[in-house]
Amino acid sequence: MESTFDIIDHTADVGIIVYGADFKQLVSNAAVALFTLITDVENIERKLKHHIEINSENKDDLLVEWLNELIYLFDAEHLLFNRFDIDKLDNNQLKAVCFGEKFNSSRHRIKMGVKAATYHMLEVSGDSGGYKARVIFDI
């Protein structure tokens, strides 16, 4: 599979540059990138699914809030995901189903404690030719 994201690792910053053929794919790829920072995504089994709905003002905020929702689920409920089916997406709303399982210390290595997606240097751009975004995380 073609790489759908790059990791940014710059002094105190850790972030992602993520690509997608359309915004839907970008949102899904950004979530995979997030969990790649957190753990080895190939070790996540798809034992449960979780529905997420985000409402926001624009694409930028939607992306940040989507990632913050996933970070919240990881930190508060110890949920790890590696597949994201985006059911509905426009500039103001996102509905998705996430597949994964609960963190299990015997099988999952936590590489990094990602704590928040920030607005710092946030960039989302795209057109019919494809989408690209940059998100920096607080760790």
Place this chain on the structure above:
Amino acid sequence: MSVWQGQLVKIDDYHWQIPQSYKSGMRVPGLIYATEAMLASICREQTPEQVVNVAFLPGIVKFSLAMPDIHWGYGFPIGGVAAMDLDSGVISPGGVGYDINCGVRLLRTTLYESEVRLRINQLINELYNNVPSGLGSEGRMKMSQKDLQELMVEGAQWVVRRGLGCKEDLEATEDGGCLKGADSGKISDRAIKRGMPQVGTLGSGNHFLEIQVVKEIFDHHASNIMGINEIGQVLILIHTGSRGFGHQICTDHLRVMEETISRYGIKLPDRQLACAPINSREGKDYLAAMACAANYAWANRQCIAHWTRESFSKVFGKDPEELGIKQVYDVAHNIAKIEEHEIDGHRIKVCVHRKGATRAFPPGHKDIPQYYREIGQPVLIPGDMGRCSFIAVGTQKAMEESFGSTCHGAGRMLSRSAARRSMKGRDVLQELQDKGITVKARDIPSLAEEASQAYKDVSEVIDVVHQSGIAKKVAMAVPIGVIKG
């Protein structure tokens, strides 16, 4: 990132000013504490531009300040200090940071290096088992939602009331371990859910618990008053913050301020600087929520200090009193406080943002414990795990120049992956062991990210604050045992 090419005017060897005329929209000049040699790495990161951005914030007074450990942060630089006028100023969550009241607590003992080294492995194992650390770790405190709501208002006092610690601990904590104005009604369900299982956990990343040995004393009078009397004496340093609770509060309120900022007609050069007038509903809500997170962090360090005492007690077979384990002080490194400062000859109330900076109140200040009024407030400055940490005191100069603030630590110099690369093929645990430092960590590969070479040398940082007079160094200690999350 390109090198910052802006305008820096040398005031003296340790003060560098960015004139207000550098950019239209700056309300005050920038002021960076550094040596000429340090400026190269500071400018490599565009960090001075963040000092400039902070100078745009409404109500900022005197200067947008940067401590010598300044590095690139989200919105505000880490090491940034800014005071805002209460009537015309703003509060910015980015000026506090995500880990609200990330800070350090220092305990002293009457033990000496040799007797602790004899049992260092046992001690590190005991501490490791007693103090939950690492990601996904849950605390030993079984909290109900009501418990957490009380804790976020009462801070470390709540923990002491539960029998973990004593009132002397509270006296030796900034604000008595309880910041006023906390309102649990301003906390989201998500913050509560993240916070409940994490009370009394060290966390991960750069957080640690260190057993240290006093290596050098610069000011014997001040160190004696702190109960630090001799070279070789063993100290304990705890570095952690408000965990997922503080992060969620920052995230929640940044989102609100992002949405409301246009209503207040505030234009900013960086979205992450989102803010609200101190007197607005959004501003007040954030301050009340931030106080909850600050209190959570003090409660967190209080629990960990208690279990540290228990661990020492078990290993040495003596009660903590016999081992002389007393709290020297506990300071916040990420916080905003309403304080009174003298500006242009007038005493006015301001909201001081300290993000990666330490309060450094001078001798005689009413907000420091009676027994420290002669020497000034203890300032605790951790370095990286392979080098050293410093103990200093606040000064009158800090009060006059930097809103009673000074530096907070070393500051990162290498990215995490660069740090891992620099350690490639080397055994970080063994290298530390060879230096006489026993380390226990949840995740060994991540340990390389915290290697010494990833950080600036804290000695250079402390020299700048000492020479420029915004803190006075008292003692230096080196680690002999480290717990990392």
